[in-house]
Amino acid sequence: MSLLELHSINKTFGPLKALSDLSFAVGHSEVVGLLGDNGAGKSTTVNMISGIHRPTSGYISVDGIRQDFANRRDSAEAGIETIYQNTALVDCLSISRNIFLGRELTDRFGFLDLRKMRDIAMQVLESAVHISGIDSPDKMVGDLSGGQKQAVAIARAVFFKRRVLLLDEPTSALSVRETEALLNQVLKLKAEGVSSVLVTHNLYHAYQVCDRFVIMSHGTKVFDVAKADTTIEELTQHVVLT
Amino acid sequence: MDRTVTEMTHTHAAAPSRSARDWLYRLLSMPAGAILLVFLVVQLACILAGLLFPDDFRYLSSANMGIMMRSVPVLGCLALGAGVLMIAGEFDLSIGSVYTLTAVIMAMLVGLGVDAFLAAPMGLLVGAVIGLGNGFLTLRFNLPSFIVTLGGLLFWRGAVLLINGAVQVRFDPNPVFNALLSGTILGINAAFIWFVALCFGFWAVMHRHRLGNHIFATGGNRAAATAIGVNTGRIKMIAFAIAGFLAAFAGILATTRVGSVQPGQGAGLELQAIAACVIGGLSLRGGRGSILGVFLGVMLIFTITDVLLLMRAPGFYLDMFIATLIVAASIFNHGLDRRGAES
Numbered sequence: 001m002s003l004l005e006l007h008s009i010n011k012t013f014g015p016l017k018a019l020s021d022l023s024f025a026v027g028h029s030e031v032v033g034l035l036g037d038n039g040a041g042k043s044t045t046v047n048m049i050s051g052i053h054r055p056t057s058g059y060i061s062v063d064g065i066r067q068d069f070a071n072r073r074d075s076a077e078a079g080i081e082t083i084y085q086n087t088a089l090v091d092c093l094s095i096s097r098n099i100f101l102g103r104e105l106t107d108r109f110g111f112l113d114l115r116k117m118r119d120i121a122m123q124v125l126e127s128a129v130h131i132s133g134i135d136s137p138d139k140m141v142g143d144l145s146g147g148q149k150q151a152v153a154i155a156r157a158v159f160f161k162r163r164v165l166l167l168d169e170p171t172s173a174l175s176v177r178e179t180e181a182l183l184n185q186v187l188k189l190k191a192e193g194v195s196s197v198l199v200t201h202n203l204y205h206a207y208q209v210c211d212r213f214v215i216m217s218h219g220t221k222v223f224d225v226a227k228a229d230t231t232i233e234e235l236t237q238h239v240v241l242t
Numbered sequence: 243m244d245r246t247v248t249e250m251t252h253t254h255a256a257a258p259s260r261s262a263r264d265w266l267y268r269l270l271s272m273p274a275g276a277i278l279l280v281f282l283v284v285q286l287a288c289i290l291a292g293l294l295f296p297d298d299f300r301y302l303s304s305a306n307m308g309i310m311m312r313s314v315p316v317l318g319c320l321a322l323g324a325g326v327l328m329i330a331g332e333f334d335l336s337i338g339s340v341y342t343l344t345a346v347i348m349a350m351l352v353g354l355g356v357d358a359f360l361a362a363p364m365g366l367l368v369g370a371v372i373g374l375g376n377g378f379l380t381l382r383f384n385l386p387s388f389i390v391t392l393g394g395l396l397f398w399r400g401a402v403l404l405i406n407g408a409v410q411v412r413f414d415p416n417p418v419f420n421a422l423l424s425g426t427i428l429g430i431n432a433a434f435i436w437f438v439a440l441c442f443g444f445w446a447v448m449h450r451h452r453l454g455n456h457i458f459a460t461g462g463n464r465a466a467a468t469a470i471g472v473n474t475g476r477i478k479m480i481a482f483a484i485a486g487f488l489a490a491f492a493g494i495l496a497t498t499r500v501g502s503v504q505p506g507q508g509a510g511l512e513l514q515a516i517a518a519c520v521i522g523g524l525s526l527r528g529g530r531g532s533i534l535g536v537f538l539g540v541m542l543i544f545t546i547t548d549v550l551l552l553m554r555a556p557g558f559y560l561d562m563f564i565a566t567l568i569v570a571a572s573i574f575n576h577g578l579d580r581r582g583a584e585s
Contacts, residue, residue, distance in 0.1 A: 052469075073471040088469035092462040092529040093455070101459055102471040110452045 001064045003028050003195055004049070004080065004164050009058035011044060011219075018044045019219045022058070026164060026195050031186060033206035034199045035239055036216035042199050045216070046168045049197075050082035051075040073102075081157035082166040089149055091142030095134065096121035098141050099156045124155045147178025154185060158194075165189065165196040171205050183209045203239065207232050217242040274523050274535035276574060281538045284545055299552055304429075310548055311430065315437035316496045318540045320515040321522075322444055323488030325536040328519050329448070330481035331461035331528025332387040334376060336394030337489035337515060338508035343398045344369045345493035345503045346406050349413040358415030366490045372398065373486020377479040387482075395512065402505050411503045423498040433495045440488070445533040457481055462529025517564060518543055521571045530575075542567070 002025035011019040019041050026032050036042050047053045049060060051069030060067050062078045069075045072082070082088075089098045096118045105113040105120075121137035134148055141149060150170055157165055167186070171179045186196050186209050200206050206213065213230065215223035215238045223238040269275040292301035300306050320337050327334050348365035352358050376394055380387040425432045448454035459467040460474040460481075468474050497503050522539025524531030543564060550560050 071471065072469055076471065082469075084469065088463075088466040090459045090462040090466050090529065093458055097455060101455065101467070104452045104455060106452050111446070111450050112452060112455065114450070 002026060002061075003030075003063065004197075005061045005064075006045075006049070007058050007061065009048065009055045009060070011048060011053060011056050017219060019048070019055075022216070022220055024214045024221055024224060026197055029190050029193050029195060030212065031190055031196045031198060031210045033210035033213045034197055034216065035201065035203060035206060035213055035235065037201060037239055040216040041219040042216055043168065044219075046082060046166050046197075046199055049075065049080060049166055076160070076162070079161070079163035080166060081160070081162035081164070082168065083150060083153045083157065083170060084168050089141045089152060092140065094138045094140055095125070095144075095152055096137035098152060099124070099137075099159060103160065120159065121155070124159045125151075145175075145178065146173040147175065147181060150174070150178075150182060151185070154182075154189075158189070163194060165194060166199065167196060168199045169201075170198070171200065171202060179205065201239070203232060203235050207235070215239055215242070274532045274538060277521065277523050277535055277538045277542065277571070281542055281545075284542065288545065288549060301548070301552060306548065306552065308431065310544060311434040312424075312499060314540060314544050315431075315433040316492045316499075317511065317514055317518065317543070318437040318537070319440060319488045319492035319495065320511055321518040321536050321540050322440060322533070323485035323492075324512070324515040325519040325522070325524055325531060325533070326444065326448065326457065326488075327481045327485040328516070328524045328526070329461045329528060329531050330457045330478050331464065332377075332380060332478060332481065333391060333516070334373070334394075334482065334485040334489075335388065335391040335512045336372070336376060336398055337485055338510065338512035339395050339398035339402070340369050340372050340486055340489040340508075341493040341496070341511060342503065342505060342508035343372075343402050343493075344490035345413075345497040345507075346402050346411055346505065348494060349411040349497055349503050350406065352413060352415055353411065358419040361415075362419070362494050365494060366487055369486040369488075369490025369493070370483045371486070373482040373484070373489075374479060376486070377482030380482070381475050381478060399509070406505060408505055410505070413497045413501055413503060415498065420498060423495060433499060436491075436495065440491075441533055441537050448533050453477075453480070458529055460528075514543070514564075517568050520568050520575075523571070523575055525575060526572075 004026040006023050006025070009019055009022045010017075022041070022045065024032075034042055034045065044053060048055055049069075051072045051074045054068075054070070060069065062080070067074070067078055069078070075082070090101065093101065096114075099121050100117050105117050107113065118137050125134055125137060134144070134151065141152060144152065154165070165186075170182055174182060183205060186198065189196065198206055198210055207227070210227060212226050213223070213235055214221055215235065217239075222242040223235075225234075269279060272278070288299075288301045291299045296302070320341060324334060324337060344365040347368055348358075348361045351361035351364065356364075372394070376387065376391050379385065379390045421432070423432055423436070427435065448457065456467065456472050456474075456477050457480075459470075459472055460477045464474050467477075493503075493508075496507070518539035519531065519536055520526065520539070521542055522531065522535030522537070524535060546563050546567070547560055550563065
């Protein structure tokens with residue numbers, strides 16, 4: 001049974017048809033590349049899986065159980081974490097406060113357990129995410145580089161035991177070295193049983209780490225293939241020509 | 243306050259210059275570090291001058307201290323509310339008018355025979371509800387709060403004249419109420435104690451509580467906070483309500499102190515409150531700042547006002563000094579913001 005599955009999803013925004021009859025699945029410990037040119041409907045798909053948009057028809061299932069995400073918290077509870085291009089972090093808060101934002105550790109009066117949050121943040125940053133330059137969880141996120149910010153977002157996902165990471169154009173703002181580190185991180189998480197959906201139009205980055213590719217065009221799936229059965233040339237053709 | 247300074251100066255002198263620079267750098271990179279430094283220097287200078295020229299510069303006289311403690315809390319409470327709202331990323335220009343309106347309502351109720359202990363909470367409630375109204379209009383129609391509350395400023399100013407006319411209202415509460423809000427405890431003015439207590443309360447809420455974390459996140463990056471599951475609309479509503487509530491509380495303090503309400507008394511206070519916040523290091527774009535900064539911003543405005551009064555400077559110097567302070571503080575804070583954005 002697939003971990004995450006989309007069942008013939010349609011989505012319209014008024015007269016605009018954003019997605020039509022889109023179905024695909026993400027297996028356990030699998031990295032799927034969701035590819036397509038600009039405007040193919042990738043971002044709408046991501047927003048749908050993370051609960052920001054609701055499908056007009058069709059549905060999403062996790063572990064075969066039908067889900068109805070009304071907001072991002074619902075998808076997070078089902079084990080899905082979305083990491084956006086402009087990662088959803090607040091620059092003027094520290095790393096540890098960002099990791100726990102919206103899920104703060106508090107006493108029963110709502111006061112923050114800053115020490116515990118700090119200790120856990122430090123642990124997660126040391127053990128789960130290996131991006132250099134983050135030496136203290138008290139650092140302001142605004143002072144971090146693009147790669148470090150994504151590392152913090154991933155650390156957040158790891159700590160909250162997400163099973164699927166949705167990475168929306170994760171490499172577009174990163175340096176070459178940071179991109180390498182991020183892709184390695186995806187593979188490392190896969191080894192630990194965390195699946196990822198890599199949404200990108202950079203086929204080379206996707207080809208490096210993905211087990212399977214789903215190519216979208218004009219709001220629907222046009223190609224779905226395992227890495228072993230295809231080549232980067234064939235993928236390029238499908239992205240460009242459809 | 244002076245003892246702290248001397249202690250720090252001692253460690254300063256003893257340590258090698260390298261760590262002194264580190265220490266200074268760390269102080270300046272604290273949220274309210276720069277303003278704290280300025281405040282301590284100004285205080286030290288005033289205290290020294292007061293000790294050296296006790297006859298010409300009566301800074302340390304108990305009369306002067308009493309005046310300071312009585313004048314700080316009104317603007318202080320307004321600035322606290324304005325500051326919390328600014329951190330959440332919104333403005334409230336109507337707090338000066340709300341401050342007058344709620345005071346007039348409370349004084350009229352007491353005049354009609356309602357007990358002050360009942361009338362005051364009603365004033366606070368009106369303040370909070372007006373704040374919620376500002377928030378509702380801002381969020382529902384997606385307007386800049388600057389415009390909505392500019393409307394509020396004029397509307398409620400007019401409403402005061404409508405319900406009361408242009409005459410002053412006497413406020414004559416029971417003695418217990420008077421003692422609680424404007425009495426003196428151990429030589430310290432009760433209103434000042436209220437203000438300091440509110441500062442501690444809001445420090446705990448803003449810097450140590452989940453709500454404050456969400457307020458900072460909402461003002462700092464609303465899209466991110468929403469994406470992570472923070473109900474930013476609700477957070478902004480709470481911040482608007484706090485601003486209205488504290489404006490009403492400032493109205494109660496002022497009215498109890500003076501014993502009457504002037505219908506025009508709130509004009510310009512909203513800008514002074516925002517000025518205090520800016521001097522205290524709050525960013526106009528939201529998400530940055532601290533309660534300590536607001537406190538120090540207010541204290542600094544009054545210390546400088548006080549110094550100019552003690553030196554018998556003409557009133558216009560006062561405005562010019564505060565103007566300079568605001569612009570200088572913004573230039574400094576803008577530098578910090580930009581450095582944060584670039585690195």
